[in-house]
Amino acid sequence: MPLSLPTYRELAQRWKNLRDSHDVRVREVACVGAPRTLLCAEFGDAALPAIHLSGGVHGDEPAGVLALLRLVESGMLDRAFSYRIWPCTNPTGFDARTRVNADGVDINRTFGRGGTSPEASAVIMSNRDRKFVLAVDLHEDDQAGGPYCYEYGDRAIGERIVPECLRPDPIEEAELLGGLSLSLLMRRGAADDAITLETPAHATLDERVDMHVRMVQAAIASLR
Ligand SMILES: [Zn+2]
Numbered sequence: 001m002p003l004s005l006p007t008y009r010e011l012a013q014r015w016k017n018l019r020d021s022h023d024v025r026v027r028e029v030a031c032v033g034a035p036r037t038l039l040c041a042e043f044g045d046a047a048l049p050a051i052h053l054s055g056g057v058h059g060d061e062p063a064g065v066l067a068l069l070r071l072v073e074s075g076m077l078d079r080a081f082s083y084r085i086w087p088c089t090n091p092t093g094f095d096a097r098t099r100v101n102a103d104g105v106d107i108n109r110t111f112g113r114g115g116t117s118p119e120a121s122a123v124i125m126s127n128r129d130r131k132f133v134l135a136v137d138l139h140e141d142d143q144a145g146g147p148y149c150y151e152y153g154d155r156a157i158g159e160r161i162v163p164e165c166l167r168p169d170p171i172e173e174a175e176l177l178g179g180l181s182l183s184l185l186m187r188r189g190a191a192d193d194a195i196t197l198e199t200p201a202h203a204t205l206d207e208r209v210d211m212h213v214r215m216v217q218a219a220i221a222s223l224r
Contacts, residue, residue, distance in 0.1 A: 003205045005062055008091045014069055015039055015087055024072060029126050031118035034103070036091055038122050043072060044082035050130065051220060052191060054086035054123075054182060055138035055212075057108045059093020059100070063199050064138025067212035076213065078220050084130065089119055089182070109179030116179070123182070127190060135186035135194040136219050138212050142201035147211045152183055153193030157222040161195065161215050195219055 006014065018024040018041070028037035053071075055064030065088045071077050072085070088094050092102035100106050107119045115121030141148075150166045151158035158165030170187060174180055180188075187194040197215045199208040 003066060003209060005066075005205075008088065008095045011065065011069065011088060011094070012039055014073070015041055018072060022072060022075070029122045031122045033121075034118035036102075036118070038089060038091065038119060039087045040126060041072070041085040041087060042083065043077065043085065044079060046082050048080065048082040049133040049223075050082045050084060051223075052084050052086075052127075052130075052132040052135035052186060053138075053216065054089055054136070056088035056094050057090050057119075057137065057182060058106075058139060059090045059096060059098045061099075061138075061140035061201075062094065062097075063140055063205060063208035064197070064212050065094065066205070066209045067138060067216065070209060070213055071216060076217060078217075078224075080224070081133070081220065084127070084132070086123060089123060108181045109177055111182050111185035112174075112180035120182075124185070130190065132186070132191040133193070133223060134219060135183065135191035136216055137181070137183050137186075137194070137196050138216070139196055139198050140201050140208060141198040144198055144200040147197070147199050147215060149198065149215065150183065150196040151193070152187035152195075153191075155193045157193060157219065158195060160222045161197070161218045 025042040055068050107117050110117035110120040115124040148164035183194040183196045199211045
């Protein structure tokens with residue numbers, strides 16, 4: 001049966017159900033100034049090197065959201081690391097199937113200056129003082145012919161994840177975008193390497209979720 005999209009409420013319940021069955025710590029982080037929360041999930045031994053995973057910042061790019069859920073539900077994450085996972089960083093956009101949030105804001109341009117959207121501020125406040133060996137943000141691209149990634153970092157692991165890897169200059173990229181994306185912010189100090197994964201929107205949802213699952217697994221395997 002093809003995958004179907006849950007509502008955000010259903011998605012949140014699936015994550016909360018993992019508390020008992022998968023030993024995942026799930027909480028809701030307040031978005032100050034907006035009537036919504038973000039899910040934040042922690043998984044694995046906190047003494048281990050930490051990996052930051054996130055998806056759904058653009059609400060019309062759902063494959064990454066479903067891939068993060070599958071990676072945890074199916075026990076597919078390497079237990080040699082610990083994880084902080086933001087399962088869906090744009091809840092209102094996810095339900096409305098829009099790129100922007102309910103305020104009409106592209107959240108992935110608001111990670112500068114401590115966060116200039118409620119969602120970005122929630123992530124930044126919660127991540128304060130945390131360090132990660134890798135940050136991966138999951139997206140989709142309706143212009144792309146196939147999966148690809150952007151890599152911000154010196155480790156050069158992108159090509160081991162997917163053959164097509166772009167390496168934008170972070171300063172030029174921030175100017176081009178007119179603000180900081182989550183990956184750009186993570187690369188500024190919180191993470192040794194930041195990767196943005198993209199899947200082609202012309203593929204089926206099942207195919208795109210599979211692509212994201214495989215790319216995230218390859219990214220983590222490249223750290224070994
Ligand atoms: Zn996107």
